[in-house]
Every structure is written in C-alpha cells, then in structure tokens.
Amino acid sequence: MTKLVPLFALVLFLLPLATTRAQTPEDFAEMWEKSHVSNIFPSNVRHADVKQYLEKMKSLGIKIEQVGLSYGNREIYQMEWGNGPLRVFMWSQMHGDEPTATSALFDMFAYLKTHEDDEWVKNFAAKFTIRAIPMLNPDGSELYQRYNLQGIDINRDAVALKTPEGQLLKKLRDDWAPNIGFNLHNQQELTAAGPFARQAAISFLAVRGNKEGITSAGHERNKRICAAMVLALNRFIRGNIGRYDEDYNGRAFGDNFSAWGTPVILIETGALSGKDEMFLVKLNFVAFFAGLQSIVDGTEQSLSPSNYELLPLNTSGRLVWWMFRGVSIVNPGPGNRPFNTDIAVNKLRRRESQPVIASVAAIGSLGGLTGLEEYDASDFYVFPRLDRIRIGSPAELLFYRKSRTVDWNSDNLETAFPPDAVFSEGKWTVGENAVPKKK
Ligand SMILES: [Zn+2]
Helix, strand or coil, X not given: CCCHHHHHHHXXXXXXXXXXXXXXXXXXXXXXXXXXXXXXXXXXCCHHHHHHHHHHHHHHCCEEXXXXXXXXXXXXXXXXECCCXXXXXXXXXXXXXXCHHHHHHHHHHHHHHHCCCCHHHXXXXXXXXXXXXXXXXXXXXXXXXXXXXXXXXXXXXXXXXCCHHHHHHHHHHHHHCCCEXXXXXXXXXXXXXXXXXXXXXXXXXXXXXXXXCCCCHHHHHHHHHHHHHHHHHHHHHCCCEEECCCCCCCCCXXXXXXXXXXXXXXXXXXXXXXXXXXXXXXHHHHHHHHXXXXXXXXXXXXXXXXXXXXXXXXXXXCEEXXXXXXXXXXXXXXXXXXXXXXXXXXXXXXXXXXXXXEEEEEEECCCCCEEEEEEECCCEEEEECCCCCCCCCECCEEEEECCCCCCCCCCCXXXXXXXXXXXXXXXXXXXXXXXXXXC
8 A cells, every 4th residue: 555655646747747838839830730621822812712621621520610701602611619608709811912821720620529528629619619710811812902892992991981801801700709819810021020121920909999099808819819929930930020009990800899898819920031831830720729829728817027028129111032243234225335233123912823923113223221131143134024124013024144145136136146044934944043043
C-alpha cells in the first residue's frame, strides 16, 4: 500500500500537465501544416469551390445552413461549431477580392471538428459557439471585385442596407446577438506597417464603434484579444504587423456591429514578399486560435493591450512591387535621347491564376519609394516592348547592356538585337539574373 502512494501522487501530478499544456503558436502552425483542408490558393477560390469545401465540412459533421442569397442569387452559407455560452461570429470576403480568411475559416472549423476528443478542443467547445459566413459576397468574389453585383461596397451599407448581403449580415447579428465579431478582410498588398516600408502581412483593429472615442468593456477585451494574436504572430512575422487607427465610419459594419452590441475585431491580411497565399492562410489560422485560446485559458484578462496598442500604424504610398534603379531609358522615335532615372512598376490585384498586369507607376529620382524587389540597372538601357515608357504604360521592358551597340530604330528590334533581359508580366522571361538584384 505504501508503495502505491508515490505512483498515485505522480499520476495526479502529471495528469494536469498532460491535459492543460497551452498550445503554442508553433503548435497552431504545425496543426495547420498537418491538417489544413484548403488546397487551392485563396484568390483562385470560386463560389463553386466554397460549395466543395462546405461538402467536406458537412461530411465531417459540421452544421451548415444556407442563410441567404446574394443579389445575383448565389447561396450564402453559415457554419456552426461548439455549444458554449460565448457567441463568436466571423465573416469573410464581404469584399470579393479579399479571400484569405475564407480558406482559413474552413481550416479552423475542420480542425475543431476532427479533434473534438482533444482536451483543449473540448474546452473550446464548452466555451464558444462559433458561427462563420465564409464568402459573404459571392458575386463580387466571382468577378474578383470589391463590390457586390449592384456595385455597392457592402461595408458601407450597414445603415442604408441596399444590398441583400448587408441585410443578411445585419439580420444574422440581430437574431443571435454575438458577443464578439471578427470582420475578415484583405488590405492592399503594398500596405506598410509603420513609416519604414515594411510590408504589413497582417493588420488589426479593435473597433470602438462610436465617434466620441468612448471605450467599452468589449472594446477593451478585444484589444487584449488582439494582443494575444499579435504575440502569437510575432513568432512568425515580427515587424510585419500593423494597426489601423480608430477613425469612426458611421456606414461601416465594424463600427455599427460594435455600436449594436457586438464588439468587432477587424483582421486585414496583406502580403509578404517571398511568401505565398497559403502562408497567409496559416497566419490567419494561428491568429484565430491564439485569440480564442486567450479567452478560454483566461490569459486575455491579464494581457497588456499595449502589445496591440503599440503596433505601428499602417501607412501606404512607400512601397512598390519592382524598382529599377539608375537605368537609362530609351524611347522609340526620333530625337529621343537616353536619360538616367529610376523606374517603379506595380501590378493589379488579381487571382493567382490570372496573368500579372504590371505597369509603370513612377519615373524619376525615386528615393522615397522602396521596391519589394530592387534592381541595380545602372549598366543597362531599357527600351519599351510596347508604347513608350511613361506612367501607366505596360511594364514590358527590354534591357540591353550599355556596352552593346543597338540600332533602336530597327524594325524588328528583339530579333535583330536580342535583349540581355526581358521583364514581362511581372517576371523575368529572359536573362533572369542579368540585371543584378540589390540588397
Ligand atoms: Zn475589405
């Protein structure tokens, strides 16, 4: 009998450790790596793909309901998981060309459903009921545009309610009165975190919901939840996280949800040079779990909101996609003398599957701009394949070493004088490493 006591004590001691060890951000990332169901780049996901994902969710046993129709009569669905008292409402892609979180929501629901026997997932289920609308704006998503089919910005329709999608979102909130809302968007890929031209891979806003600047318990709680998400994401993208200022917008859903009693957290996914869209899905997944976990384990209550409040504010206008420094431009036609300058090139936001449309964004001494890719083109002439090199012209660029003699008036320039490098549709199609990359 006396021999059993130490063993018994040991079991008692180890049991809580085994069952309550907090999941780390790295654990969440690994969970996503091993289990994610999203298998196409979010920007390529169409409404038909959402339906496929939903079939998968249904087969796992997740509650799915068609809750409405878009203006163009596409189905809008809601997923539900958990049976706890805290009502969490998440919606994605109210702007059609902002797709990252839609995939992350499917990954989150699938993970929770397939791991319901894990102790910590049981704690989630006992704490939360989570409802999510993946792709609130299926018509806009189909066209890969911000607006719905009426051309209205749903996120400016919270009061006028001219869109069926906006009406639906308000109704779902009013009928259920969620305790927390997650408003899931994508920001411009060239958004910077702070003044130093660092890309904001993700930005947050705990929405206050009134123009007087009065805070509330829910707003303060959401700042701490944001802090939990920031601390988790710091493990992967420290320095690439931004914050929006709290400008009140009386027509936006985030502000109105907060005013109606559902304090909202805005998450805006950006981009990170060298990382693909799936990396951003993973970051969303990590952020969702880290934020929710902080509520379950109570760490949210003791976290300092400063982890969120001290994030650098988002800035824009400092970053461009490509920068060619010190290049000598030669334009076609008589009397065009080469001149030495910088060229900045940007591209449109499109689906990953679509060809890149890149155009000249600026010409001149562009010391105030930073390219995500910077090239030292000082040993090169650049000649336009199309048009002239001017702001707005297609960035179809032929590069020639200055040591060469080229007849710029040649009828068939590219055949008669093959370029050393060609930049076309946002990539090098000839001479990949000819023009040296800076940094
Ligand atoms: Zn948006």
